Structure formats: structure tokens, C-alpha cells
Amino acid sequence: xxxxxxxxxxxxxxxxxxxxxxxxxxxxxxxxxxxxxxxxxxxxxxxxxxxxxxxxxxxxxxxxxxxxxxxxxxxxxxxxxxxxxxxxxxxxxxxxxxxxxxxxxxxxxxxxxxxxxxxxxxxxxxxxxxxxxxxxxxxxxxxxxxxxxxxxxxxxxxxxxxxxxxxxxxxxxxxxxxxxxxxxxxxxxxxxxxxxxxxxxxxxxxxxxxxxxxxxxxxxxxxxxxxxxxxxxxxxxxxxxxxxxxxxxxxxxxxxxxxxxxxxxxxxxxxxxxxxxxxxxxxxxxxxxxxxxxxxxxxxxxxxxxxxxxxxxxxx
Amino acid sequence: xxxxxxxxxxxxxxxxxxxxxxxxxxxxxxxxxxxxxxxxxxxxxxxxxxxxxxxxxxxxxxxxxxxxxxxxxxxxxxxxxxxxxxxxxxxxxxxxxxxxxxxxxxxxxxxxxxxxxxxxxxxxxxxxxxxxxxxxxxxxxxxxxxxxxxxxxxxxxxxxxxxxxxxxxxxxxxxxxxxxxxxxxxxxxxxxxxxxxxxxxxxxxxxxxxxxxxxxxxxxxxxxxxxxxxxxxxxxxxxxxxxxxxxxxxxxxxxxxxxxxxxxxxxxxxxxxxxxxxxxxxxxxxxxxxxxxxxxxxxxxxxxxxxxxxxxxxxxxxxxxxxxxxxxxxxxxxxxxxxxxxxxxxx
Numbered sequence: 031x032x033x034x035x036x037x038x039x040x041x042x043x044x045x046x047x048x049x050x051x052x053x054x055x056x057x058x059x060x061x062x063x064x065x066x067x068x069x070x071x072x073x074x075x076x077x078x079x080x081x082x083x084x085x086x087x088x089x090x091x092x093x094x095x096x097x098x099x100x101x102x103x104x105x106x107x108x109x110x111x112x113x114x115x116x117x118x119x120x121x122x123x124x125x126x127x128x129x130x131x132x133x134x135x136x137x138x139x140x141x142x143x144x145x146x147x148x149x150x151x152x153x154x155x156x157x158x159x160x161x162x163x164x165x166x167x168x169x170x171x172x173x174x175x176x177x178x179x180x181x182x183x184x185x186x187x188x189x190x191x192x193x194x195x196x197x198x199x200x201x202x203x204x205x206x207x208x209x210x211x212x213x214x215x216x217x218x219x220x221x222x223x224x225x226x227x228x229x230x231x232x233x234x235x236x237x238x239x240x241x242x243x244x245x246x247x248x249x250x251x252x253x254x255x256x257x258x259x260x261x262x263x264x265x266x267x268x269x270x271x272x273x274x275x276x277x278x279x280x281x282x283x284x285x286x287x288x289x290x291x292x293x294x295x296x297x298x299x300x301x302x303x304x305x306x307x308x309x310x311x312x313x314x315x316x317x318x319x320x321x322x323x324x325x326x327x328x329x330x331x332x333x334x335x336x337x338x339x340x341x342x343x344x345x346x
Numbered sequence: 347x348x349x350x351x352x353x354x355x356x357x358x359x360x361x362x363x364x365x366x367x368x369x370x371x372x373x374x375x376x377x378x379x380x381x382x383x384x385x386x387x388x389x390x391x392x393x394x395x396x397x398x399x400x401x402x403x404x405x406x407x408x409x410x411x412x413x414x415x416x417x418x419x420x421x422x423x424x425x426x427x428x429x430x431x432x433x434x435x436x437x438x439x440x441x442x443x444x445x446x447x448x449x450x451x452x453x454x455x456x457x458x459x460x461x462x463x464x465x466x467x468x469x470x471x472x473x474x475x476x477x478x479x480x481x482x483x484x485x486x487x488x489x490x491x492x493x494x495x496x497x498x499x500x501x502x503x504x505x506x507x508x509x510x511x512x513x514x515x516x517x518x519x520x521x522x523x524x525x526x527x528x529x530x531x532x533x534x535x536x537x538x539x540x541x542x543x544x545x546x547x548x549x550x551x552x553x554x555x556x557x558x559x560x561x562x563x564x565x566x567x568x569x570x571x572x573x574x575x576x577x578x579x580x581x582x583x584x585x586x587x588x589x590x591x592x593x594x595x596x597x598x599x600x601x602x603x604x605x606x607x608x609x610x611x612x613x614x615x616x617x618x619x620x621x622x623x624x625x626x627x628x629x630x631x632x633x634x635x636x637x638x639x640x641x642x643x644x645x646x647x648x649x650x651x652x653x654x655x656x657x658x659x660x661x662x663x664x665x666x667x668x669x670x671x672x673x674x675x676x677x678x679x680x681x682x683x684x685x686x687x688x689x690x691x692x693x
Contacts, residue, residue: 240449241449241450243404248463249436254466258454259451263451266453
């Protein structure tokens with residue numbers, strides 16, 4: 031098991047290194063430069079600035095400087111345009127919590143709801159219950175989250191005045207959750223649908239498996255067999271889709287945050303690319319990569335815990 | 347003879363498929379007596395597994411019992427609701443599956459799979475259930491049961507898994523054990539060991555067994571009575587001796603001829619053609635198409651059972667008094683002669 035975790039972590043670090051390298055190159059290869067097109071700046075000033083930030087050097091040398099600063103000083107760069115002279119790490123620190131807040135909450139509510147809907151649909155397969163769930167699933171998967179967000183904002187917040195229209199930055203505790211309820215719900219709909227659809231398919235197949243039949247013939251009731259054998263065995267493959275689901279939430283969050291005026295990562299990412307502010311863009315990229323990779327790691331490890339065949343791999 | 351402990355009367359089962367209704371079992375009668383091994387033999391799709399699934403109420407959702415009775419303990423199980431079966435399955439009648447590789451839950455410990463039903467039935471607590479499970483594992487020939495108890499199915503070989511499935515089936519001391527081709531998925535050397543085990547368990551636990559197979563050779567040593575099924579109907583039934591030494595139905599002849607025989611150099615016989623499409627069972631005798639002895643009437647009308655002796659019946663028009671006298675294939679006649687000699691039986 032320890033070896034398994036170690037291998038996973040190693041693979042994750044290698045992947046991260048590749049992402050950072052490619053991200054760095056791509057961002058700097060974009061047309062235009064950070065200080066170009068500023069009418070107030072003389073060519074000499076421009077050259078001086080570029081020299082200061084090594085932008086006049088070849089790409090690989092720039093990368094070398096970046097790695098050196100990152101590893102020796104823990105310096106991931108400084109924002110030069112969006113927030114001049116503020117280290118990117120400090121900027122992220124103010125932005126990450128609120129984004130993670132809505133992302134994690136929508137993941138947390140989507141899993142149990144999705145699981146329950148999926149189980150109900152599988153057990154009541156080909157009845158009106160199943161058809162209703164499946165119908166809602168198709169809608170929630172195919173309609174993008176920002177459409178739901180806008181509709182919710184209009185109906186629940188504007189017309190019914192049940193929720194605040196935009197995020198209230200001063201709220202704390204339950205009031206904060208309340209003011210973020212709409213974006214969280216809007217983000218959760220698609221993951222709920224994905225989980226429900228996936229689990230319905232898995233469970234419907236497991237229910238027809240031989241070991242379910244054996245469970246029944248050895249005297250278990252339908253309910254006992256489904257709970258003890260069906261559901262646990264179908265939850266395993268569900269781990270597969272948690273990763274794409276979470277990245278899906280992260281992606282949806284970028285737009286949703288703008289709709290509800292939430293000062294999270296979403297707005298900053300778009301702004302930093304448009305500015306352009308290389309260091310900030312790269313920092314956001316690294317942040318999202320780390321989040322996705324850790325989710326994958328977490329899933330891989332929990333796979334091992336749930337499935338003895340993986341946990342004990344090879345050892346007979 | 348005593349009263350049978352399980353009696354199937356005029357049972358018909360059909361399935362709703364996309365292309366129509368499949369009549370998998372058509373009006374069959376079966377009797378199982380205490381302490382005997384009843385073998386149901388027939389090729390794939392002849393309805394033998396479906397019959398046992400109907401008995402245990404575990405037909406797939408698209409299957410249903412059209413008519414007939416399944417009498418057990420004075421009650422008609424064909425009319426049972428799902429929850430009525432909870433006192434039957436595992437506790438009175440158990441099933442051993444064909445494929446032990448898929449019958450065990452891959453992510454549950456072996457021990458838990460054996461004790462699960464015991465504990466849920468409320469008769470055992472955790473500790474006594476474990477003791478019982480280890481006894482069972484020992485009885486079915488699992489070495490180091492304490493260690494194996496904590497292991498998972500993927501750590502067991504196919505034969506070992508089938509032993510576990512048998513242990514699970516026997517856990518609650520059932521009266522009837524249904525074996526649905528329990529050796530088909532295993533290789534030949536393991537097959538005979540599993541058969542020995544089933545025989546041993548039968549003697550020890552006072553079981554009555556319904557044994558389903560497509561291979562008569564496998565069960566020659568354990569069968570008391572044999573039913574031959576074809577296309578959802580029973581075509582011949584009798585004691586093991588009746589079927590092996592005095593077969594009367596052309597389909598039984600064909601089945602017996604297709605058992606490999608080491609003592610002759612003849613080419614192995616195979617039955618020509620394929621079983622009929624059960625979406626539209628043929629008129630008359632279902633086997634007529636593939637039967638070189640078929641009479642004109644076989645294509646018109648289904649043959650009734652003709653009595654050969656008190657224990658032996660066959661459904662073929664060949665036994666009708668007006669039918670031309672037909673002898674079984676010579677190869678088979680020779681073979682039966684040799685078998686009789688080998689076993690010292692004189693008619």
C-alpha cells in the first residue's frame with residue numbers, strides 16, 4: 031500500500047513538472063508582451079523594464095530564472111499589471127478561499143444527492159421514477175451551469191427575493207453560505223446529474239450480476255442484497271468520475287463567479303490573460319493543476335482502500 | 347414409494363423478449379424424493395436452469411410462470427410473493443451456481459460472504475457464525491480455513507471458489523440442494539473432486555439434490571433418477587439404470603452416443619442441426635427435425651408419455667403400438683452391452 035501511494039505521488043509530481051513547463055512556455059509565447067503598447071512609456075523605459083524582468087532573454091533562460099526563484103527563494107513571481115508589485119502568492123491567498131468555498135460545497139452536496147437519485151432510479155428501473163430522474167439528468171447535463179445560474183438569479187433572487195442577487199462580501203458563517211447558495215446550487219446541478227446517471231447504469235448492471243443472485247439464494251432479502259452487495263460494488267467505479275466532475279465544477283465556477291460578482295479565481299484568471307500578466311496566469315495554472323492532481327491522487331488512494339484487488343495488487 | 351418432498355406439476359415458464367414470447371419451459375412435471383439425486387439433463391437452452399430458477403423464485407424480471415404448481419411443504423411456491431421466498435431460499439432450498447468466478451462478490455471477504463446470511467437470519471451472532479463458517483470451510487475441503495476466512499475471492503482458485511459457493515449453500519442446513527451445472531466452469535480434474543464433495547455433503551447432511559447438467563457422463567455415478575429435457579419439455583425420465591441401459595427416446599440415444607468413449611475408435615457422435623427456436627416452438631415433437639427416426643406423426647402431433655416400466659417413461663411415437671419397430675443405434679447398443687458387462691449387470 032505504501033509503495034502504491036509513493037508511486038502515485040511520484041507520478042503526480044512528474045505530471046505537475048510537465049504542466050508547469052508547458053504552461054510557462056505557452057503563456058510567454060503568446061503574441062504581445064507585458065509592457066508593449068503603453069503610450070506613456072519610452073522605448074528606453076520599456077527596454078529597461080524588460081531587462082529587469084529578464085523578458086529580453088531567450089525563453090529557456092527565462093524559465094531558468096523562474097525555476098531558480100521558485101526553488102531557492104520560494105518566489106513564484108510578482109504581479110506587474112493587475113496588482114503591481116504584489117507577489118502572486120499573496121493575490122492567490124485572497125482569492126482561493128472563496129472559490130474553494132463554493133466549489134467544495136457544490137461537490138459535497140452533489141455526491142449524496144446524485145448517489146441517492148442514481149440508486150432510486152436503478153432500483154425502480156423502467157418505472158416512472160426512473161424516467162423522471164433520467165429526464166432531469168439529461169437536462170442538467172446538457173444545459174450549462176451559467177444558464178441555470180442566470181435563471182436562478184432572476185427567479186429566486188430577483189423575482190422572489192429569497193436569496194441575495196450578488197455575493198455579500200461582509201457576510202460570515204451561515205449568512206455567507208446563504209449568500210452563496212445560488213452559485214453553489216447552480217454549480218451542483220451538473221455533477222448531481224452525472225453521478226446519478228453513472229450510478230444508475232452501474233447499479234442496474236450489478237443488480238443483475240451472479241453474486242447478487244447468490245446473495246438472494248442464500249437467503250438475503252432484496253433490500254439486504256442491494257445494500258450489502260449492489261451499492262458498495264457500484265460505488266467503486268463512481269470514483270472514476272469524481273475527478274472529471276470536480277474539474278468540471280472548477281471550470282463552471284470561473285463563469286459563475288462573474289455572474290454573482292464573487293471575488294474568486296474566476297475573474298482574475300480571465301483578467302490576467304487579457305492584461306497580460308504572465309506571473310499571475312502561471313500561478314493560477316499551477317494552482318488548478320495542483321488541485322486536479324491531488325484529487326486524482328486522493329481517488330487513486332481511496333480506490334485502494336475500497337477495492338482489495340488494488341490494495342493488495344500482485345500479493346497473493 | 348414415499349411422497350415426494352418437492353413436486354413440480356405442469357409447469358410452464360416464458361420470457362418476454364423483444365421479438366416475442368419465448369416459451370422456455372413447457373408443461374413439465376418433476377418429483378424429488380427425500381435423499382435422492384435427481385439429474386436433469388439437456389443441451390443449452392432446453393429450459394433446465396429456468397426450471398430451477400422458477401422453483402426458487404429468482405427468474406429474471408422478464409420471465410414469468412404461466413401455469414403450473416410447485417408444491418413444497420404443502421404449499422404452492424408458484425404463487426409465492428417475493429417475501430414468502432425469504433424463508434425458503436438458503437434455509438430450505440439452496441442453489442450452487444454454474445460459474446464460481448462470478449458468483450462471489452469480488453470485494454467482500456470470503457468469511458463475510460459465508461456468515462452474512464447466517465447473521466442476517468438472526469439465528470447466529472458474529473462469533474458463532476464465524477465458528478460455523480470455519481467448520482463449513484473445513485468440511486468442503488478448504489485448507490487453513492482461519493486464514494482463508496479473511497481472504498478475498500480473487501485469492502482463490504476456481505475449484506476453491508466452487509467449494510466456497512457450496513459452503514455458502516449449505517450454511518443454513520437446507521433440505522434440498524439445487525446444483526446448476528456446478529462443474530461446467532471447472533477443469534476436468536477439479537470436476538470429479540467437486541462431484542465427490544457434493545456426494546459426500548449429501549450423505550453427511552441428508553440432502554436431496556437436483557443436479558442440472560448437459561453432460562450425462564459427469565453424473566453417471568451420482569444419479570438416482572434422470573430427466574431428459576429437450577426444448578422446454580421432458581422427453582424421457584427414469585432411474586439412472588433405465589436411462590443408461592434401456593434408453594427409449596431418440597434424443598436420449600443421441601445424448602448417450604455423444605459421450606466420448608475411450609474403448610472404441612469410432613468417431614464421436616454429434617447431434618445434427620440446432621435446437622428449435624423457442625419463440626415459435628415447432629408443431630409436433632420438437633426433436634423431429636433432427637431425428638432420423640422421426641415418423642410422419644412426429645411433425646403433426648406431440649407424443650404423449652408411454653410407460654415402459656413403473657419408473658420409466660418416454661415421450662416418443664416410436665413406442666406407440668402401431669409404430670414400426672426401431673432399434674437404438676448399433677454403436678450405442680454395443681456400448682451399453684459393454685457397460686453392462688463392466689458393471690456385472692444381467693437383464
